[in-house]
Amino acid sequence: MSETWHDIDIPALRILRYPDPRLRKECAPITSIDGDLRRLVDRMFELMFDVHGVGLAAPQVGVTVRLFVACPTGESDDRRVYINPRITSLDGSQEGEEGCLSFPGIYSKIKRADLAVIEAHDIDGRAFEETGQGLTARIFQHECEHLDGRLLVDRMGTVSKLANRRALKELEEKFASTPR
């Protein structure tokens, strides 16, 4: 992990909103699992559960490393951690409403593979493989795209962009007027 990562004030992390440029960064692989990474993961779960999310990627809190957390069941003890994840297989298709914690209030119909196989490491550094179907497969695909700086808005079709035009513009205006 880069030096800058260890200087981050973890309790101060918040969920970044579109169009924050940090959401567009290509994330770096994680090279070691330590106390800071565990604290980051805990903070990400806290932020995700606060808003009843089912997935959150590290770049969404401004830490550009290849990590996401997920809770497809919505149960607070269902805490799945994916370090350096890689989707190895996609199959079938599903179409459904998809949202993103960095796009509050925006939902779009998005076509995804219905089955996704992912390889990753858990918080103890163990390699594992998981096959996700339906919502879990959707989360895998959505969160892995975050790690490459790809966002919900890139996936939205023309109709959906038009339908959400006002909400997108409001997010852009809010970001532009927020002091940083």
Ligand SMILES: [Zn+2]
């Ligand atoms: Zn997202």
